[in-house]
Amino acid sequence: MAADLNSYLIVGAVLFVCGVICMATKRNAIGVLMGVELVLNGANVNFVAFSRFTNLGLDGQVFSLFVIVLAAAEAAVALAIALNFYNNHLTIDVDRANKLKG
Amino acid sequence: MSGESFLFTIFALITCLSAIAVVFSQTVVRMAFWLVISLGSTAALFFLANADFVGAAQLLIYVGGTLVLLVFGVMLTASGPYLKIATSPGETVIGGFLGLLFLFIVFAARSGVEWRKPTAPAETLNSSGAVGNTLRPLGLAFLGARPDKDLNEDVDTTSPGYLLPFEIVSVHLLVVLIGAAYLARAKKRVGSVQAS
Numbered sequence: 001m002a003a004d005l006n007s008y009l010i011v012g013a014v015l016f017v018c019g020v021i022c023m024a025t026k027r028n029a030i031g032v033l034m035g036v037e038l039v040l041n042g043a044n045v046n047f048v049a050f051s052r053f054t055n056l057g058l059d060g061q062v063f064s065l066f067v068i069v070l071a072a073a074e075a076a077v078a079l080a081i082a083l084n085f086y087n088n089h090l091t092i093d094v095d096r097a098n099k100l101k102g
Numbered sequence: 103m104s105g106e107s108f109l110f111t112i113f114a115l116i117t118c119l120s121a122i123a124v125v126f127s128q129t130v131v132r133m134a135f136w137l138v139i140s141l142g143s144t145a146a147l148f149f150l151a152n153a154d155f156v157g158a159a160q161l162l163i164y165v166g167g168t169l170v171l172l173v174f175g176v177m178l179t180a181s182g183p184y185l186k187i188a189t190s191p192g193e194t195v196i197g198g199f200l201g202l203l204f205l206f207i208v209f210a211a212r213s214g215v216e217w218r219k220p221t222a223p224a225e226t227l228n229s230s231g232a233v234g235n236t237l238r239p240l241g242l243a244f245l246g247a248r249p250d251k252d253l254n255e256d257v258d259t260t261s262p263g264y265l266l267p268f269e270i271v272s273v274h275l276l277v278v279l280i281g282a283a284y285l286a287r288a289k290k291r292v293g294s295v296q297a298s
Contacts, residue, residue, distance in 0.1 A: 013209060058243055062244070083178055
């Protein structure tokens, strides 16, 4: 397939949907985190593709850099929460996190 | 088929297939491996789209930093080798069905939009941004200057840069790292064993 805007958008859509399925079906908290990373990467592919193939200029690349930095921050905090959860429950299964259920 | 299309096809296939492999992997270590492959070939796609600095940042931050963090998380939370937390088959079927439905919706929305064609050929859009070597214009944009937009223009106003979001994201990163270190610090497991 040719390297045009539509092909990049297809790659971004596949990454996004894989991430959403990962978030919805995985029961491991680290797996859910990996799904979030896939979703953010799909968005990044779209940003870079729009920056390349339309006359937006550099704005798309600037936004994808912001997304990368925020994803790193999110991963650090979520990892800390997962470690705390493991310390308290001795498992990382998100279905066991039901202490706040009414 | 030109060389760019050939490389794009290869890296797009690697990206999509390893993202699907992340979904279908059972153990979390294999998921991390396929995620490394997927993110690395996404960086190659960025290089193909003339975004050299973004591709390098993707390799450095994602593949070098975030994935190492994730693998440490896997190691610190493993209660045995090859930890498997299986999803029930019904949930897998429902998740896969909803995922395919969602993919169909996204594809339909994508093909339903008539994307605005660039007014100029992509190679001559802006002299600095769209043809690679984006390091200097990106740095200037983060400092609040946009010479790639403001030069060759007749209007008197200047384009806004990204100085304030850059400062906000810097402070945000500092706060987040302090908070993560505070949350994840080693504590004695007092009372947690009998509580769980």
